[in-house]
Amino acid sequence: MTKGSRLLTAALAVLISASALTACGTSGTSSSAGEASTSAPAVVKKKASAAALTTPTIETSGQLTICTALSTGNPPTYFTDSENKPVGAEVEMAEWIAKDLGLDAKFVDVAFASIVPAVQAGKCDVIMSSLYIKPERAKVVDFTPYLMSGSAVAAPKGNPKKITGMDDSLCGLKVSAAVGKTATLLAQEQAKQCEADGKAKLTVVQTDQTTAAVQQLVSGQVDAYAGETPVVLYYQKKQANSFEMVGKPFGEIEVGAAVKKGNDELSAALSKSFTAMNKDGAYSQILKRWSMTSLAYKF
Known part of the structure; x- marks a missing residue:
């Protein structure tokens, strides 16, 4: 082999090794970010799906923004723990739904009295905050039922x-x-x-x-x-x-996830995901964990 051939062979080997290292690094970073962003509780056994929803169906691509009256607190459905982290049955359900849709869950703290106007104004994609399905509310937002209350x-x-x-x-x-x-x-x-x-x-x-x-x-x-x-x-x-x-x-009364009036694509996605949660068994696990089995919605 000539000196020129040896140099060409060595250069090609360096390029191939660099490409392999770059590919491995990208894959590892993507996986780690996905795991860190879901922050789903241990009770939720769900692998992330590929994102199917984008703007304008959701406000920010890659993210499901959930309006919840966290400052008001409503144990055991939603409240914050000692580290100010959102917890509760509805919080776990919202995180499961987001992961099922291939999205990151982001909670927005909104006063309960202002929560319907908040979703109408685009401050979030969906309300999950023990919101009762009432005729006057159903005129201005679309509901997907998922829980019973009273x-x-x-x-x-x-x-x-x-x-x-x-x-x-x-x-x-x-x-x-x-x-x-x-x-x-x-x-x-x-x-x-x-x-x-x-x-x-x-x-x-x-x-x-x-x-x-x-x-x-x-x-x-x-x-x-x-x-x-x-x-x-x-x-x-x-x-x-x-x-x-x-x-x-x-x-x-039924409790529902509320979205902007006419956002049929998001409503359909939520309905499908809640049904999947129920079939998966995660729905009953979450309710049992928070002593709410008697309030299960019949999908």
């Missing part, structure tokens, strides 16, 4: 005031509730009924946070708490010695 009343353990539910047994008492929730509106209606019937005044004490409203009951500042059924069931188990549901849950 309202309930709780009292201190032993029910010293003999409260029987959302009725005149609350007249003359103080009830805590979170701003904007259906149970709060029902408590306000009951307060009007107490007054109309000439009975003692029912005082509804509203707070910006569900957890604060519950704490008012636990600390003895109020006589009862009115809130969503999942919240009452969660705290009845978590604080069994100081908190109990009184009467039966009422106002059963």
